[in-house]
Amino acid sequence: MKHEGQPGNSEWVGAAMERFEGPLLRYAARITGDLERAQDVVQDTFLRLCCEDHTRLDGHLAEWLFTVCRRRALDVQRKERRMESIDDLELAEPASLELSPATLAEQRDSTSHVQRLLATLPVNQREVVCLKFQNGMSYQEISRITNLSLGNVGFLIHTALATIRQRLHAEEKLAANSHRRNL
Amino acid sequence: MKIEPDDPRLTAYALGELDEVDAADAALAVEESPECRQAVEEIRATANWLRIELKNEPCPKIPVVVQPENEPKAEADEKIIPFSNTKIATIASIAALAACVLFGFILPNWWNAQKKSPQLLAKNEAQPKPEIAVTPAPTPIPEVKTDTLTVTTQEPVPVQPTPLVPEVSAFSDGLGLSPATLEEKPKTVWDEAMMKRYGRMMRPAESFPLEGGAMARNALVDGGRVSQPSVLRKQDGRTAGSPSSVAELETAPALSSPATDGSSLPAYQAMKEKLEKSKRMRYALQMRPDGVGPSPIRQSSVTALYEKLEENTFLPARENPLSTFSIDVDTASYANVRRFLNQGTFPPEGAVRVEELLNYFSYDYPAAKEGEPFSVNTEVADCPWNPEHRLVRIGLKGRELAQAKRPPSNFVFLIDVSGSMQPTERLPLIKQALQMLVRKMTPSDHVAIVVYAGTSGLVLPSTSCAHKEKILAAIDALESGGSTNGGEGIQLAYATATENFIKGGVNRVILCTDGDFNVGITSQDALVRLIEDKAKSGVFLSALGVGTDNFKDATMQKLADKGNGNYHYLDTLAEAQKVLIEQMNGTLVAIAKDVKIQVEFNPARVSAYRLIGYEKRRLRAEDFNDDTKDAGEIGAGHTVTALYEIVPPGGSVKSPGVDPLKYQTTSKPEKIADSNSKELLTLKLRYKQPDGDTSKLLEYPVIDGGKRYSQASDDFKFAAAVASFGMLLRDSEHKGNSRYETVLELAEEGKGRDESGYRAEFLNLVQKAKQLRTGR
Incomplete structure (x- = not known):
């Protein structure tokens, strides 16, 4: 049995943190909608990693981290939701990352193009897109992380890509038109 | 393989996600179709663009903060609710205010202790005394806030902080689990690297201001069940083998280690039960306004409505030989249940309608005969959750309609x-x-x-x-x-x-x-x-x-x-795809309407019966022949499934029971028309053509061939699994031996070919419910 305090483990956890802290934070923040809570989630994730025997995680460390992180983030987010439905009278919207058009407009200047496009996707599509293209996970890994079926993951990515493609096309056209007008 | 440009497989191919065989097939298909080639190129271009753009998204960093301060925390609380709406913001700030007030109550000790933490930590490193062994604890603020707020709404009287801490301890991972009693455990749960990075989270044992916390601490070390997988639980688990792989972690049952001090275990269990109850109650209140709620605020805040559902009970066949109901092809309840479970909560009981779970799936029933709108078939075998009972499955399948x-x-x-x-x-x-x-x-x-x-x-x-x-x-x-x-x-x-x-x-x-x-x-x-x-x-x-x-x-x-x-x-675009595209004709083209089912049971063969689900579809016996009474429609290719659980003659059934009658004897059988009949029941159906006004009657006698459960068809097993799952979710008194494990077995056996993958998804969902039940 490995003990967490072993020197080898410490190095290993340190390396994992170096490499994955940022990506996990980005990921958790998408779920919790709040960086501070994301920080707690990620810290918690690494704490759990300390208790793991690293030889057994070899090869699927990233998958393990994202899985644990996701579950923890969802837990945290759920707690927030529970609170809201108790103390709010008129909260019709779920406490997810849904952004109203007004908020989107406000953020337009500060957020990048890709973020704006992502924000128009349903939450589940956004998540798999980030896992796939930001974190380089395979369909298989995404399926295991999110507990969605492989087919479902494929469908979500397919649909998301189709939407993004369409939007990019539309924007190009728009840009071309306005360019012409400006001439 | 034929591939349309709008096929998820094409995307999978473009992204290199297909296995060799499929990829080769797809390559051929793409070769043949210029549209597909174009699509693949576009998909790859989009994917590359996404990769590059997303890589540029800055990675946040966790700041290395050692000194916690009070003010920034309060601000953070306000930020917690991410809404732009000003009204909501007001509510949020009130909430934050309330939280601040409560912090004033319980937190000073905590903060003081925290400030001491670096010194204690240093001391700890220098001379490893077990009583100041350090346990990691995530910043507890959000949790504290959640729970304190709950208490505020529950009781407007000044909050007594005592019950808060155990609740917080049990609900949040690692929080307050600082073990003075961890002597035998290795001192550092805490990894060096973690310490450097997240030093601010250090908390010595003394930081526990209240005795409730101590109770929780002892109890946890004693190996009580922890509501969520926590660091400590895992630590205990090392004695039983550390759950390392993701799968193991997911399913790891609450672990227990040999108790170092058995005396506090009952106390912990009691506390845990209380917590569970309050958690459940809160949840019930949240979702079911018809529940008894002590707080008017809470009641008015509830907007999701699920009607309460009284479950069908066992009815004695002698007194109630007729069972009448309308068919139902709705599937909403399943999608809704799936949403709840995917979010990690159990659905409110009112949201679980067993018939809608059953009918979410298509079953492989024989096609309708020429000129008839649907086929009818039945199957009788052992009831999996009650081996003494029989299970009757009634299946209808609407005539298929070619898409064209x-x-x-x-x-x-x-x-x-x-x-x-x-x-x-x-x-x-x-x-x-x-x-x-x-x-x-x-x-x-x-x-x-x-x-x-x-x-x-x-x-x-x-x-x-x-x-x-x-x-x-x-x-x-x-x-x-x-x-x-x-x-x-x-x-x-x-x-x-x-x-x-x-x-x-x-x-x-x-x-x-x-x-x-x-x-x-x-x-x-x-x-x-x-x-x-x-x-x-x-x-x-x-x-x-x-x-x-x-x-x-x-x-x-x-x-x-x-x-x-x-x-x-x-709930998702995939569900829309199923309802509107895959099952377009079923959803949109009705081939028969006002379809009613009436079953007459033979009291010589059936002592009692229970219709599983269809509570909202029950009709009075006389409604069956009344063509003005509305009933359900069946769509093209739709399958409708209903299950009866049957108590054979001599079998006992737990029913509320009435006193024996004074003026007539009900217990003695009246003359049964044909007591030698082998028939178990007669199934009668009425339906109208979609544009018709008068109904047509169909009759099918059903004989119980004594089929064992092992001989039953895949569809029978799968339907039984779904019903069993529904009863578990409703915590039905009729669930018998149903357990998530048996549901999984049943469904696995009855999965069949499952071309659409919905049954696999069901298995996944049961797995989730099981984890939710055991793991939390």
């Missing part, structure tokens, strides 16, 4: 565009779903669009699908805003449908809403009457429900029921 043979359709999309529809999984999802449907329609089909919000309007007059771009553009232009006047919109939609009525065609209003009717005809009864009245015009209704919190499940179900229709809940 769909009669011309006249659809009116009635779309709720009120403010509540704004989130992505509402109006935007509906728009995508309807566009998907329109793309599948043919030039002989017509579509009109009616929207309703504060006012209603015809956005698009009935338009032939020869002009799809026009329809697609109209859908695209829909925007949400305003309040909801459902009544007026419904009237306009039906008027439009009647105006463009296609005789012999499919005439249907497709209502898309979160069901939150709040202006106009507000009373549900009035709305139902309106729909009932409109249904007589021969226009059918499909209700597509979206949204979560203020979703009116009951309203939607009733509308579809009364409006000659079906009701589906769309």
Whole structure:
């Protein structure tokens, strides 16, 4: 049995943190909608990693981290939701990352193009897109992380890509038109 | 392999996600189709663009903070609710204020202790004394806030901080688990690297201000069950083998280690039970306004409505030989249950309708004979959750209709565009779903669009699908805003449908809403009457429900029921794909209406029976022959499944029971017409043609061939698994030996070919429920 305090483990956890802290934070923040809570989630994730025997995680460390992180983030987010439905009278919207058009407009200047496009996707599509293209996970890994079926993951990515493609096309056209007008 | 440009497999191929064999097939298909080639190129370009752009998204860093300060925390609390709405912001700041007040109550000790933590830590490193062994604890603020707030709403009296801490301890991982009693454990749970990084989270044992915390601490070390996998639990688990792989972690049961001090275990268990109860109660209150709620605030805050459901009980066949109900093809409950479980919570009992779970799946029943709208078949075998009982499965399958043979359709999309529809999984999802449907329609089909919000309007007059771009553009232009006047919109939609009525065609209003009717005809009864009245015009209704919190499940179900229709809940685009594309004909083309089932049981063979589910579809025995009584529709290719659990003669059944009668003897059997009949029951069906007014009767005697469970068909096993799952979710008193494990076994055995993958998804869902039950 490995003990967490072993020197080898410490190095290993340190390396994992170096490499994955940022990506996990980005990921958790998408779920919790709040960086501070994301920080707690990620810290918690690494704490759990300390208790793991690293030889057994070899090869699927990233998958393990994202899985644990996701579950923890969802837990945290759920707690927030529970609170809201108790103390709010008129909260019709779920406490997810849904952004109203007004908020989107406000953020337009500060957020990048890709973020704006992502924000128009349903939450589940956004998540798999980030896992796939930001974190380089395979369909298989995404399926295991999110507990969605492989087919479902494929469908979500397919649909998301189709939407993004369409939007990019539309924007190009728009840009071309306005360019012409400006001439 | 034939691949359309719009096939998920093509995307998988473009991204290199197919295995060798499939990839080779796909490559061939792509070779042949220029459209596919183009699509693959575009997909790859988009994917590359995404990769590059997303890589540029800055990675946040966790700041290395050592000194916690009070003020920033309070601010953070305000930020917790990410809404832009000012009203909400006000509520949030009140909440934050309340939280601050409470912090004042319980936190000073905590903060003081925290400030000491670096010194203690240093001391700890220098001389490893077990009593100041350090346990990691995540910043507890959000949790504390949640729970304190709950308590505030529950009891307006000054909060007693004592019960708070155990609750917090048990609900949040690692929090307050600082073990003075961890002598035998290795000192550092805490990894060096972690310490450097997250030093601010250090908490010595002394930081526990209240005795409740100590109780929790002891109890946890004693190996009580922890509500969530926590660091400590895992640490204990090392004695039993550390759950290392992801799968193991997911399913790891609560671990227990040899108790170092058994005396505090009962105390912990009691506390845990109390917590569980309060958690459950809070949840019930949240979802079920019909529950008894002590707090008026809480009651008014509830907007998602699930009607309470009284389960069918066992009825003695002698006194109640007839069981009558209407068929049901709704599937909404399953999608809704799936949403809850995927979010990691159990659905409220009222949201679980077993018949809708059963009918979410298609079963491989034989096709209907020529000239008949549906086939009827039955199967009897052992009841898996009660080996002494028998299970009867009744299955109907609507006649299949070739996609091309769909009669011309006249659809009116009635779309709720009120403010509540704004989130992505509402109006935007509906728009995508309807566009998907329109793309599948043919030039002989017509579509009109009616929207309703504060006012209603015809956005698009009935338009032939020869002009799809026009329809697609109209859908695209829909925007949400305003309040909801459902009544007026419904009237306009039906008027439009009647105006463009296609005789012999499919005439249907497709209502898309979160069901939150709040202006106009507000009373549900009035709305139902309106729909009932409109249904007589021969226009059918499909209700597509979206949204979560203020979703009116009951309203939607009733509308579809009364409006000659079906009701589906769309939680994802994939679900829309299933309901509107894969099962388009089933959803949209009714092939028989007012389908009623009446079963007459033979008391010589059946002591008692119970219809599983269909609580909302029960009819009176005399309604069966009454053609004015409305019942369910069956769509093309739809399968409908119903299960009866049967107690054989001599079997006992737990029923409330009545006193024996004084003036007549009920216990002695009256003359049974044919006591030698081998028949178990007679199944009678009535239905009308979609445009007919008089019903036709079908009769099928059913004999119990004594089939063992192992001989039952796959579909039988799978349906039994689904019913068993439904009973577990409802915590039904009739669930017998049902357990999630057995549901999994049953469903696995009965999975069959499962071409669409829905049964695999079911297995996944059961797995989740199981984890939720055992793991938390």
